[in-house]
Amino acid sequence: MVITDKTLWHSIADVVVVGFGASGAAAAIAAHDNGAGVVLLEKQPADSHFSNSNMSVGMFLSVSDVAAARTYMENLCRVNPELYWTDKETIHAWAEHLSQNKEWLERQGARIRLMANGIGEHDLPGREGIDLYSFRGLGHGLMRFLKKQVATRGIPIMYHTRAERLLTNERREVLGVAARCQDKETNVRASKAAVLCSGGFEYDEEMKLNYLKVYPTYFAGSTSNTGDGIRMAQEVGASLWHMNCCSACFVLKPPDFPIALGPNFKGTKGYLQFLIAEATGNSYCGYIIVDRHGKRYTNEQFKRHTLYYELALYDSRRLEYPRVPSYWIFDRRRIEAGPLPLMFYGPMLHRMYRWSEDNSEEIRKGWIARAETVEEMAGKLGMEVAVLRETVQNYNSCCEHKHDPEFGRPSQALIPLREPPFFAIKLWPGSANTQGGPRRNQKAQVLDAYGNPIPRLYAAGELGSVYGQLYPMGGGNLAECFAFGRIAGEHAARETSNPG
Numbered sequence: 001m002v003i004t005d006k007t008l009w010h011s012i013a014d015v016v017v018v019g020f021g022a023s024g025a026a027a028a029i030a031a032h033d034n035g036a037g038v039v040l041l042e043k044q045p046a047d048s049h050f051s052n053s054n055m056s057v058g059m060f061l062s063v064s065d066v067a068a069a070r071t072y073m074e075n076l077c078r079v080n081p082e083l084y085w086t087d088k089e090t091i092h093a094w095a096e097h098l099s100q101n102k103e104w105l106e107r108q109g110a111r112i113r114l115m116a117n118g119i120g121e122h123d124l125p126g127r128e129g130i131d132l133y134s135f136r137g138l139g140h141g142l143m144r145f146l147k148k149q150v151a152t153r154g155i156p157i158m159y160h161t162r163a164e165r166l167l168t169n170e171r172r173e174v175l176g177v178a179a180r181c182q183d184k185e186t187n188v189r190a191s192k193a194a195v196l197c198s199g200g201f202e203y204d205e206e207m208k209l210n211y212l213k214v215y216p217t218y219f220a221g222s223t224s225n226t227g228d229g230i231r232m233a234q235e236v237g238a239s240l241w242h243m244n245c246c247s248a249c250f251v252l253k254p255p256d257f258p259i260a261l262g263p264n265f266k267g268t269k270g271y272l273q274f275l276i277a278e279a280t281g282n283s284y285c286g287y288i289i290v291d292r293h294g295k296r297y298t299n300e301q302f303k304r305h306t307l308y309y310e311l312a313l314y315d316s317r318r319l320e321y322p323r324v325p326s327y328w329i330f331d332r333r334r335i336e337a338g339p340l341p342l343m344f345y346g347p348m349l350h351r352m353y354r355w356s357e358d359n360s361e362e363i364r365k366g367w368i369a370r371a372e373t374v375e376e377m378a379g380k381l382g383m384e385v386a387v388l389r390e391t392v393q394n395y396n397s398c399c400e401h402k403h404d405p406e407f408g409r410p411s412q413a414l415i416p417l418r419e420p421p422f423f424a425i426k427l428w429p430g431s432a433n434t435q436g437g438p439r440r441n442q443k444a445q446v447l448d449a450y451g452n453p454i455p456r457l458y459a460a461g462e463l464g465s466v467y468g469q470l471y472p473m474g475g476g477n478l479a480e481c482f483a484f485g486r487i488a489g490e491h492a493a494r495e496t497s498n499p500g
């Protein structure tokens, strides 16, 4: 929105950062440490502030070999020799700055620990250059730490202040942010630059419908992420990227709660057992995943951040996504192994949602279908009896022979479904966060439709993430928040002051 003679400024800072998650905190800290006066605008109230960064498991990537990490990301981003999901300069900045993540955090006193070396999720050259770390106290621990860093520096935070529009002059330079502090309009002048760090569009149904590859897609993070920064950037001419990319797989979606839950397919107890089962392919209970018509289509050992694209398959004759919803089918043994959601992920970890210990409440509500026979289950799920019966028979036969010729499920995960009653629950495409938003360059400047930087506008974090179709590895988002938050904050602080 272009300012007029009547525009009033209610407050002023050199750098205005919109959104107080990990990327906003990193941008604010870096801008301050480079000599700028900073203010943070956060739409949630202080006492209930809970971002995706809080919700996260607190794992992040650090790079031990910059050249290898560059190679890995280039491999992930290359469509053909001329076309990349993310340009090489930005990939290089990513690798270079990820290599400083660990040191940047430790220098400020963060308590982190190494989880694994050389761990890129995809088997591509260069993966050996990437290490995984985790924060003590998970996402909460991370945000507690970052909030302390912000407080130590005396950076003011305007909570309960929703940024609504970017304010520009006739030359399209960003001069500030029009916001709403509770119910009061407030214009915050940014004499150097504004940095958008307001997260993705996980809770904007129109954007998800138009931009993601399949609808519905449900997310396990903060309901505050409603694409505000995307609209604000679009208004001043930003180009968008990675809007249809999503590092996602399956989620459970309780009908009476807005946030999705992670499924605990294997009936593991605790985080360690879960990690071991993930690494070894072991399972403690039998289960299969079938499409709407009762057919298996996966070995049920899918890649956590990539399966999403398989769910987007559309049937043009039936006019439907046959894998949306999918059904998770299991027997008595899994129901007795404990709650269906993962207890250390998303709302369950933060005790935002109550799921009964023995799943009985959810069976009573009808979210989990129960049947004495596979044939009865087919009727309850609206599937052809013969199809589901054949699917289960084939699967049980694979278990007997310890060999799954069609899908290649590992033998240690082939546990038969033979102990009635049988149960089923819907699985939806979904996960942690969206990746799309305003396109940015290696300096975190937001670019217009012709690839030129929009003057004095920066972005970081999952809002216009550097990740395209393929996500490098769990921990990639927070790593990017730290890296591009710092890049944005440093460059914003180096801008000359604009007289207005």
Ligand SMILES: Cc1cc2nc3c(=O)[nH]c(=O)nc-3n(C[C@H](O)[C@H](O)[C@H](O)COP(=O)(O)OP(=O)(O)OC[C@H]3O[C@@H](n4cnc5c(N)ncnc54)[C@H](O)[C@@H]3O)c2cc1C
Residues within 6 Å of the ligand: 018, 019, 020, 021, 022, 023, 024, 041, 042, 043, 044, 050, 051, 052, 053, 054, 055, 056, 057, 058, 059, 060, 161, 162, 163, 164, 197, 198, 199, 200, 219, 220, 221, 222, 224, 225, 226, 228, 229, 345, 346, 347, 431, 432, 433, 460, 461, 462, 463, 474, 475, 476, 477, 478, 479, 481
């Ligand atoms: C369950 C779960 C587990 C995850 N685990 C991991 C993990 O272990 N490792 C990893 O790398 N990633 C993980 N992720 C993803 C990661 O947490 C996020 O991508 C990352 O935290 C995003 O940080 P951000 O700063 O970009 O946005 P956020 O942390 O979402 O912060 C955005 C902030 O902007 C505010 N805001 C929004 N609109 C406005 C507005 N108009 N005005 C002012 N403020 C606004 C929001 O209220 C929020 O506080 C996980 C996500 C979830 C949901």
